[in-house]
Amino acid sequence: MAYRPRLPWPSGASPNSAVCGEEDRLAIMASYGLDALEGAPELSRIVQFAASLCEAPIALVSLVEEERQRFLAKQGLEVGETPRPTSFCAHAMLGDATMIVPDATLDPRFSGNPLVTGAPHIRFYAGAPLISSEGAPLGSLCIIDTVPREGLSDLQREGLEVLAASVMQRLLIQRQDRAAIAALEARQRELQHMLDSVPGIAWSVDHAGNFDMFSARWKEVTGREPPRTADDWAEFIHPEDYARSRASWDKAFSEERLFNDEWRLRQADGSYRWVLSRAMPVDGEPGGRRWFGTVIDIDEAHRTSEMRDLLAKELSHRIKNIFAVVSGLVTLHSRGKETVADYAEALSTTIRALGKAHDYVQPASPSRKEHLVGLLDELLAPYQDGGEGRIEISGGDVAIGPRAATPLALIIHELATNAAKYGALSRDGGKVTVGVNADCDGEGTVCLSWREKSDGFAQAEQASEGFGSRLLRMAVEGQLSGQFTREFEDDGLRVELKIPSTSIAG
Numbered sequence: 001m002a003y004r005p006r007l008p009w010p011s012g013a014s015p016n017s018a019v020c021g022e023e024d025r026l027a028i029m030a031s032y033g034l035d036a037l038e039g040a041p042e043l044s045r046i047v048q049f050a051a052s053l054c055e056a057p058i059a060l061v062s063l064v065e066e067e068r069q070r071f072l073a074k075q076g077l078e079v080g081e082t083p084r085p086t087s088f089c090a091h092a093m094l095g096d097a098t099m100i101v102p103d104a105t106l107d108p109r110f111s112g113n114p115l116v117t118g119a120p121h122i123r124f125y126a127g128a129p130l131i132s133s134e135g136a137p138l139g140s141l142c143i144i145d146t147v148p149r150e151g152l153s154d155l156q157r158e159g160l161e162v163l164a165a166s167v168m169q170r171l172l173i174q175r176q177d178r179a180a181i182a183a184l185e186a187r188q189r190e191l192q193h194m195l196d197s198v199p200g201i202a203w204s205v206d207h208a209g210n211f212d213m214f215s216a217r218w219k220e221v222t223g224r225e226p227p228r229t230a231d232d233w234a235e236f237i238h239p240e241d242y243a244r245s246r247a248s249w250d251k252a253f254s255e256e257r258l259f260n261d262e263w264r265l266r267q268a269d270g271s272y273r274w275v276l277s278r279a280m281p282v283d284g285e286p287g288g289r290r291w292f293g294t295v296i297d298i299d300e301a302h303r304t305s306e307m308r309d310l311l312a313k314e315l316s317h318r319i320k321n322i323f324a325v326v327s328g329l330v331t332l333h334s335r336g337k338e339t340v341a342d343y344a345e346a347l348s349t350t351i352r353a354l355g356k357a358h359d360y361v362q363p364a365s366p367s368r369k370e371h372l373v374g375l376l377d378e379l380l381a382p383y384q385d386g387g388e389g390r391i392e393i394s395g396g397d398v399a400i401g402p403r404a405a406t407p408l409a410l411i412i413h414e415l416a417t418n419a420a421k422y423g424a425l426s427r428d429g430g431k432v433t434v435g436v437n438a439d440c441d442g443e444g445t446v447c448l449s450w451r452e453k454s455d456g457f458a459q460a461e462q463a464s465e466g467f468g469s470r471l472l473r474m475a476v477e478g479q480l481s482g483q484f485t486r487e488f489e490d491d492g493l494r495v496e497l498k499i500p501s502t503s504i505a506g
Contacts, residue, residue, distance in 0.1 A: 014096040016135025026066055028136040032171050033178040034063060034072060038080075042170050043073035046163050050143055051075045053159045054152060058120065058144035061167055062089040063130070069139065076144075077120060086115050092127030093137035098157050101125040103148035124149040126157070128164035133172065141167050201295035205279070207288025209253060221297075223268030238264035238272050245277075256281045256289055262302065265295065274302035349417065371397040372436055372446075372504070375405065379412045380434075383425055390425065395436035398446050401505045407475035408504075414471050415450050415495060423452045424492055430454030439501070446504050450495040480504070 019025060037043060043061050051059035058076035062069050069087040071080050084090060088110065092099035104110040104122050116122050124147065127140035141164040152160065195202040195215040202215040203226070214226040227233045230249060234242050241263035252259035259279040264272035279293030373393055380391050400408065416425070416432075424430030433451040440447035469486060472495075476484040482499035 013131075013135070015094060015129070015131055015137040019132075019134050019136040020094075022066065025136045025138075028132050028134055029063065029065065029138055031178070032175045034070070034171075034174075036178075037072050037171070037174055038070075040073065040170070043167065044075075046141070046166055046170075047073045047075040050141060050160060050163050053163075054126065054143040054156045056124070056126075056143035056145045060089075060142050060144070061130075061139070062087070062127075062142060063139040064090045064093060064137075082115065086113050088113075088115075088122070088125045089127050089140040089142055092125075092140040092142065093129045093131075095129055098126055098128045098152070098160055099140075100151050102150055105148075120144070121146050123147050126152055126160060128161045130164055130168055130171070132168075138171075140164070200297065203279075203293050203295070205253075205291040205293070207290060218295075221265070221267060236266045238266070240264075252279070253291070259291075259293065262298065265297075273297055273299035275299070346417075349413070372400050372408070372448075373397045375400060375408060376412060376434055376436075379409060380416055380432075383416050383420055383432075389431065391432045391434065393434045393436070396438040398436060398438050398501070398504055404480065404504050407479040410475045411472055411497070419452055419493075424454040425452075427454040430492075440498070444501040446499050446501050448497040448499070450493070450497075452492040452494075454492055 019028060047059040047061060051057065056076075058074075060071045060075070060077065061073040062071055064084060064087055066084070068081045068084050069089055071077070074080070088099075088101065088104075091109065101107050101110065102124060104113065104116045104125060110116050110122070110125075113122070122144050124145035125142060127142035129140050130138045132138055141160060143160065151157075192215070196217065198215070199217070201217045201221065202213075203211060203218070204213040205211050209230060211226065211228055211230075211232075218226050222236060224236070227236065230246060230253075233246070237245055245261050245263045248261045249259055259277070262274060262276050265275045266272055274297075276296045276298045277293060278296075279291045281289040281291050283289055373395075374397075376393050380393070384390055419425040419430075419432055424432050431453050433449075433453075435447075435449040435451070437447040437449075439445065472486075473484050476482045476497055476499065480499045480503040482497060482503065485496045487494045487496075
């Protein structure tokens with residue numbers, strides 16, 4: 001039965017008949033948690049004083065349970081309980097005043113009682129009822145003598161009843177404490193259930209810096225027992241984050257202010273995920289403030305933010321590179337052009353080639369193939385002129401990255417443009433063969449071979465180090481950290497490019 005605060009039961013009033021039934025009476029008795037009061041010093045002093053006051057060898061605080069009467073405190077008696085059918089107190093508790101039995105051998109209720117006919121040989125009995133605040137009879141504070149007596153003096157009887165009230169006051173304190181603890185435990189269970197139901201991790205720290213509460217989510221995430229001190233967190237925070245985060249926590253804790261930090265938390269599988277940890281100090285704990293904090297998983301948001309920053313930096317870098325390339329193309333194409341139209345056409349075709357290379361390496365491009373052969377197909381397709389076999393591409397394929405696409409596009413475009421203007425593609429029957437070797441030296445070097453063949457090849461027109469050669473050298477050596485060689489033969493041109501695979505993939 002749940003305890004509800006009530007006024008004390010009026011002194012001298014009979015028990016409340018509504019709670020005299022065994023089920024109700026025992027439920028009320030159970031609400032006191034009487035086990036905690038067995039041998040309580042306060043009750044022991046009361047029975048000692050009761051025995052002295054009434055000049056009796058035996059005094060007891062007796063609670064009548066379902067099958068026994070239990071002595072929470074006793075003076076002059078060794079046993080801690082007796083069977084309920086032998087209980088004098090079961091009778092005393094039902095009255096409205098102290099029950100007096102001058103000589104038990106002459107009282108038909110008790111003359112055959114084993115406690116009368118045998119040890120402890122009860123003759124005189126006086127018991128003041130113990131009544132709960134609801135009016136339920138619980139037992140009595142009694143004194144016992146082994147010789148018959150006429151009764152108690154007024155002082156003794158009144159004193160016994162005052163002492164009985166003191167017993168009930170001590171029982172009431174125990175009941176209230178027990179109810180308060182039960183309410184606190186219920187509240188803690190509710191709070192723990194609430195904390196366990198949230199997606200993040202909740203924790204608290206006492207004023208001494210001891211981590212004494214974690215929600216169930218901690219064990220689910222980390223697979224480990226929670227830390228108990230700030231030092232213990234070193235096992236769970238990424239080594240690169242721990243020193244900084246620990247310093248932030250120590251400062252916030254010492255200054256009693258908001259703690260807010262992001263770090264990587266070790267997961268049960270050994271991986272790390274970014275989390276946001278926040279904690280606030282609150283008043284109310286003796287000795288100092290208590291802290292309540294949370295750990296929220298922000299890994300996806302953090303990585304998205306990192307990717308966004310990376311993309312912004314990459315975009316800035318790419319734009320700067322594009323402006324630098326276009327600026328260089330404007331300067332280089334302006335040389336050796338007789339008319340503005342020639343200059344504009346050369347510059348436009350080069351920029352269009354760069355545009356194709358850019359489209360090629362974008363994720364949304366339906367034609368994206370991510371390989372060098374794919375880029376060759378894309379950029380050389382316009383020079384086929386509908387013919388079959390004018391340009392042949394062979395060899396192993398190589399994956400390319402966005403940063404390599406622009407210089408590779410410039411190289412391929414320049415070679416194809418020169419072939420169309422002066423070389424094999426400018427003559428009937430001329431052919432271009434492009435070969436790709438993914439590892440031509442066994443050390444991760446990509447080799448690209450450009451071979452032109454045609455009748456009447458105009459070697460003199462291309463032999464000088466002009467714009468094309470400078471552009472190729474700038475792209476291969478300057479941007480791709482590779483090597484470039486050009487060799488004119490009787491029937492055409494051979495260009496060899498050697499580029500580190502790391503530059504191609506970049």
